[in-house]
Amino acid sequence: xxxxxxxxxxxxxxxxxxxxxxxxxxxxxxxxxxxxxxxxxxxxxxxxxxxxxxxxxxxxxxxxxxxxxxxxxxxxxxxxxxxxxxxxxxxxxxxxxxxxxxxxxxxxxxxxxxxxxxxxxxxxxxxxxxxxxxxxxxxxxxxxxxxxxxxxxxxxxxxxxxxxxxxxxxxxxxxxxxxxxxxxxxxxxxxxxxxxxxxxxxxxxxxxxxxxxxxxxxxxxxxxxxxxxxxxxxxxxxxxxxxxxxxxxxxxxxxxxxxxxxxxxxxxxxxxxxxxxxxxxxxxxxxxxxxxxxxxxxxxxxxxxxxxxxxxxxxxxxxxxxxxxxxxxxxxxxxxxxxxxxxxxxxx
Ligand SMILES: CSC[C@@H](O)[C@@H](O)C(=O)COP(=O)(O)O
Numbered sequence: 001x002x003x004x005x006x007x008x009x010x011x012x013x014x015x016x017x018x019x020x021x022x023x024x025x026x027x028x029x030x031x032x033x034x035x036x037x038x039x040x041x042x043x044x045x046x047x048x049x050x051x052x053x054x055x056x057x058x059x060x061x062x063x064x065x066x067x068x069x070x071x072x073x074x075x076x077x078x079x080x081x082x083x084x085x086x087x088x089x090x091x092x093x094x095x096x097x098x099x100x101x102x103x104x105x106x107x108x109x110x111x112x113x114x115x116x117x118x119x120x121x122x123x124x125x126x127x128x129x130x131x132x133x134x135x136x137x138x139x140x141x142x143x144x145x146x147x148x149x150x151x152x153x154x155x156x157x158x159x160x161x162x163x164x165x166x167x168x169x170x171x172x173x174x175x176x177x178x179x180x181x182x183x184x185x186x187x188x189x190x191x192x193x194x195x196x197x198x199x200x201x202x203x204x205x206x207x208x209x210x211x212x213x214x215x216x217x218x219x220x221x222x223x224x225x226x227x228x229x230x231x232x233x234x235x236x237x238x239x240x241x242x243x244x245x246x247x248x249x250x251x252x253x254x255x256x257x258x259x260x261x262x263x264x265x266x267x268x269x270x271x272x273x274x275x276x277x278x279x280x281x282x283x284x285x286x287x288x289x290x291x292x293x294x295x296x297x298x299x300x301x302x303x304x305x306x307x308x309x310x311x312x313x314x315x316x317x318x319x320x321x322x323x324x325x326x327x328x329x330x331x332x333x334x335x336x337x338x339x340x341x342x343x344x345x346x347x348x
Contacts, residue, residue: 001208001209003162003168004017004161004162004163004205004208005017005162005166006019006046006048006051006162006163006164006165006166007046007051007054007055007058007166009058009061009126009127012032012062012065013030013031013032014030014031014036014037014055014058014059014062015028015029015030016028016029016030016031016040016045016046016055017029017046017163018045019044019045019046019047019163019200019201020043020044020045022163022200022201022204023200023201023203023204029045029046031058031059031062032062033062033066034059034060034062034063034066034082034085034086035085036062037055037056037058037059037062037086038059038085038086038089040055041055041056041059041086041089041090041096042089042090044195047159047163047164047197048093048159048160048163048164048165048236049093049094049095049096049164049236049237049238049239049270049274050095050133050164050165050166050167050170050271050273050274051163051164051165051166052089052090052093052095052096053093053095053096053098053099053129053133053273054099054126054129054130054133054165054166056086056087056089056096056099056100057099057102057103057125057126057129057130058126059082059086060079060082060083060086060099060100060103060122060126061119061122061123061126063078063079063082063083063086064079064118064119064122064123065119066078067079068115068116068119070115072114072115075115075118076107079103079107080104083100083103083104086100087100090288091286091287091288092238092239092247092285092286092287092288092314092315093238093239093274094238094239094273094274094275094276095238095271095273095274098273099129102125102129103122103125106118106121106122106125107122130166133165133166133167133271133273134166134167134168135167135329136167136271136273136329137165137167137168137169137170137173137271138167138168138173138177139329140170140173140174140269140270140271140327140328140329141168141169141173141174141176141177142177143327143328143329143331143332144171144173144174144177144178144234144267144269144327144332145174145177145178145181145183146332147232147265147267147325147327147332148174148178148183148185148232149231149232150183150184151183151184151185151186152178152183152185152186152231152232153185153186153187153188153229153230153231154175154178154185154186154187154188154230154231154232154233154234155187155188155190155221155224155225155230155232155233155234155255156171156172156175156187156188156189156190156198156202156233156234156235157190157192157198157233157235157248157249157251157252157255158190158192158197158198158202158235158236158248158249158251158252159172159192159197159198159200159201159202159205160172160173160202160234160235160236160269161173161176161201161202161205162205163201163205164201164236169205170236170237170269170270170271171234171235171236171267171268171269172202172205172206172234173269174234174269174327175187175206175211175234176209176211179209179211185211185212186212186213186214187206187211187212187213187214188213188214188216188220188221188224188229188230189202189203189206189213189214189215189216190216190217190218190221190251190255191203191215191216191217191218192218192249192251193218193251193295194294194295194312195294195314196298197249198215199215203215218251221254221255221258222258225255225258225259225262225264226258226262228262230264231264231265232264232265232266232267233255233256233259233264233265233266233267234267234269235248235249235252235255235266235267235268235269236248236249236268236269236270237268237269237270237274237326238274238315239274239275239276239279239285240268240270240274240275240276240326240341241276241279241280241281241282241284241285242275242276242277242279242280242337242338242341242342243280243281243282243320243337243338243341244320244323244326244333244335244337244338244341245281245282245283245285245317245318245319245320246268246270246282246317246318246320246323246326247282247285247287247315247316247317247318248268248315248316248318249314249315249316250313250314250315250316251316252315252316252318253316253317253318253319253322254316256318256319256322256323257322259322259324260321260322265324265325266322266323266324267323267324267325267326267327267332268318268323268325268326268327269326269327270326270327270328271328271329272328272329272330272344275328275341275344275345277342277345280338282317282318282319282320283317285315285317287313287314287315287316287317288313288314288315289311289312289313289314290312290314291312292309292310292312294312295310295312296308296310320335320337320338323335323337326341328344330344
């Protein structure tokens with residue numbers, strides 16, 4: 001089976017699967033400048049926390065290449081300018097800020113080197129971020145597979161697969177590893193209004209891999225959970241506070257409440273790069289609000305009366321009390337999260 005590759009850097013161009021067009025069209029979006037990467041992140045050509053981080057890293061590389069011929073002080077100030085803009089392209093997924101921080105520290109650490117050496121280091125760093133994410137996805141997938149029963153029915157939300165990362169995925173990576181290890185699993189994928197990442201992207205990935213699955217409207221999940229049809233719920237994360245509170249796609253919190261009420265195991269699957277070690281509580285997480293058109297229109301067609309007010313938060317925060325465990329590349333972290341998460345710092 002051909003693996004899905006969300007983004008790939010080749011000779012000065014960042015190639016991305018255009019996720020706005022899937023599943024109807026499989027098109028590649030080309031970024032030749034860091035401004036195009038900034039646009040691609042904002043417009044969700046590329047999305048999913050780890051994929052956004054990797055895209056931003058290559059955005060930094062495209063900036064470095066653009067300003068390579070400038071004298072070093074100009075190069076450094078242009079770099080800082082572009083890193084600051086990229087850093088703001090989406091506010092919630094911490095992998096973005098993490099990747100930018102890595103680039104900033106590299107420029108600081110090797111400040112005495114020539115511009116061309118710095119450009120080489122930035123390229124190596126971006127490639128390293130991708131290689132690490134691929135390896136981390138496999139490790140997380142294997143840890144996660146250890147809690148998946150034979151013949152499990154799994155519920156998932158949004159898209160956390162190859163499209164959301166640069167590897168096999170986080171929550172969907174666990175699904176993949178369970179399926180690839182021969183388990184007879186079944187997946188229910190929430191369609192995930194308003195952007196339909198579940199309906200458009202997760203359903204597509206599941207079909208590409210041949211994993212038995214049903215797509216459901218988000219509001220079906222409650223009935224399935226109450227009726228004992230779900231063995232485990234697996235979701236991703238955009239930012240995890242050190243007490244375990246987790247920001248993820250809007251609707252995740254609602255699932256966690258149902259999981260707690262009906263005692264269904266509820267796991268977050270995320271690399272340690274999604275943990276914000278500077279944030280002790282989920283209340284501090286900035287939740288992105290996106291345009292009203294995402295709610296009033298589907299594929300450009302209006303589905304609501306013109307002029308209606310809209311509230312469209314892209315994420316919500318699941319309190320740590322509702323989380324059974326956080327599956328990371330360092331193992332499965334369980335409560336008390338405020339004690340078990342901070343020691344992971346520095347190992348990521
Ligand atoms: C591995 S993906 C984890 C999260 O980034 C994912 O669950 C999610 O919420 C994606 O949101 P999106 O708005 O599509 O970028």
